[in-house]
Structure formats: C-alpha cells, structure tokens
Amino acid sequence: MSKNFKILTINPGSTSTKIAVFDNEELVFEKTLRHSSEEIGKYEKISDQFEFRKNVIEEAVKENGVKLEELDAVVGRGGLLKPIEGGTYKVTDNMIKDLKTGVLGEHASNLGGIIAKEIADKINVPSFIVDPVVVDELQDVARISGMPEIERKSIFHALNQKATARRAAVEMGKTYEEINVIVAHMGGGISVGAHENGKVIDVANALDGEGPFSPERTGGLPVGDLAKMCFSGKYTLNDIKKKIKGNGGLVGYLGTNDGRDVEKMIKEGNEKAKLIYEAMAYQVAKEIGACATVLKGKVDAIVLTGGIAYSKMFVNWIQERVSFIGEVKVYPGEDEMIALAQGGLRVLRGEEEAKTY
C-alpha cells in the first residue's frame, strides 16, 4: 500500500489567509482566517505581517486537532519572484531572500513561501511553493510590447489556471500536456491564458494593466489618455497606481468590487450597472478570442473559473460570444488549496522532482 502524506497548505490573500490540511488528496480541514483592516493596517509592508499570520495559522492548525509534528510537508502559494516556469519548487534561502525583498514587488502571496519554510524547518520536513503568480512560459513573440523599453510580463493566477486546465484535461480523458485550453480566471483580478500542451504561451498581465478590466483593476487602457492624466499635475504616481489596481474596474464605475452587489443593482433596474457588468464580460470574451488566435484555432476547451464564474448572467454573456470557438467548461471558485497539496504530493510520491529557484 502507498504511504499516506499529511500536508499543510497556506494561501495568503490581501485580506485573509486560507489554510487547509490534506491527508493525501483528502481534506482534513480547511479554514479562511480573515484579517480585519485594523489588524493588517498596523503593518507598513506586507512582509511585516509574517509573525502575525504565522501565529494565527499555527493556532488554527492546533484548534483543528492537527499536531505540526504529524505533517510531512508544508506548501505555500508562491509570490512575486523572478519569472520561472510552472511546477513545484523547494523553498530555499535564495528564494526567501527574493520573497522578503519583494524582487518583483509586494504581494500577499510572498508570505506563502516564507511562512511555509518557517513552519517546516521547525519540524524538519520540506517546504514547497507551487505555480507562483510569476510562472513565465511565454513564447518569444508574446514578449514584444511595441515599445523597446517595455517587455510584456507573465503575471497571472497560474495556480488556479493550471489546476483547472488539468481538471479539464482529466474530464477529456487526456493529460494537460496533450491539450490546448484557454482559461479565464475571473476573481478580484481577471487573467486569461492560452495554454498550449501544458505551457501558458501567452497571458494578459493581471496585475499591471493588461487584458480585461476586473472588479478592482482597469486592465488595458488607451495609453495616450493615461499619459496625459499622469502629467496633468493632478495625481501622484501612487494615485495613478491605485486607480489602476484597487480602484479600477467595477470599483471605479460602480463603487463596489462585489459581483453580487452589481447583480442586485441590475435587478433593481440600474442601466449603468448592466452596461458596465456586460462590458466586463465583453472584454473577457474578446480576450478569449485573442487567445484562440494564439492557439491558431486549435482549442480543445475554454475554462471559466474564479468567483465570478458563479454568476449565470456573466457566464451566459461570455458563452454567447465564445461558444463558436470550442466547448466551454465552467468551474466556479478556485481549486487552489487542493492544487497546492497535489503539487507537494507529486514530489513526495516521486512523480515529479522539485525544481530549484
């Protein structure tokens, strides 16, 4: 009989930390630890929240009847590292240095690897990260932006995109490496990726003003007008960054980042809310169309995932525009916790070798 592995998974978000313990693929418990703005607001930088988040995680594990000593590995959601290909990576001192300094910027998921290593080292087991947001498998032609000083970057919801693409492959009786799939992750941020035989060869940078607008972000903008705004003297760099990330998209137009609020507005007859919400679906559909050309029309499936995929209204608007391309599979929510566990399990079982950053 094959050995059982117990794994703690850690997924830090901007306002919460999701944790789960798995016994092989079986969920032992899952918990979302919410952090109020007062708690989080005390810290100047995300990395300063390390001690606080680690402590609440350890307490929650204990409260749920799991002893740290029972764990075989700790797996965290990886952060804004230097660009790397997809897979499971050992957390090393070199990686920790880049996560702590925020080599590509600050992001809550930077804490995933740092906390995983701290807990794992204490009990002498390995720590890993899986498919961090900087997974970069872009084909060369996709790196060209049109301005020599600026190269396109691959920053997206790699963990959930790859997990749902694998799920689609299993449903089709194939492996991820055997299919071409377009995945639209639709959460607070939206990313749409073209997956060709297990590699994401093009994707709109979800963090930095590319692709569709989302609940909190602008996505791509007319750059001439943006440049004029930047030099109008009315805004600081920080103001503009906030307008692009955080106060863009649904928040900018409608004052909420919650798709459910917008649907309530629509049901109450708010025409502006309907126009903006439909425009967001229109932009997602348009990006899916663009990815179909990246894959030269060879598309085995289109996957719609993330919180907004729970919305029938939103999904229908997209389906109307993209069904001609291929079968649309809808996987609402995220498969991130099990995806982290499976990434660790593949290494512990010797099916895959952990990569070194």
Ligand SMILES: Nc1ncnc2c1ncn2[C@@H]1O[C@H](COP(=O)(O)OP(=O)(O)OP(=O)(O)O)[C@@H](O)[C@H]1O
């Ligand atoms: N039933 C629903 N109908 C419409 N929108 C929904 C529904 N359920 C969740 N959402 C929306 O999904 C979005 C959040 O999705 P999700 O939880 O995937 O995002 P996140 O994890 O906060 O951010 P990200 O996915 O970018 O990391 C919010 O706008 C939320 O209102």
Ligand SMILES: CCCC(=O)O
């Ligand atoms: C870019 C990937 C994660 C996020 O939207 O913050």
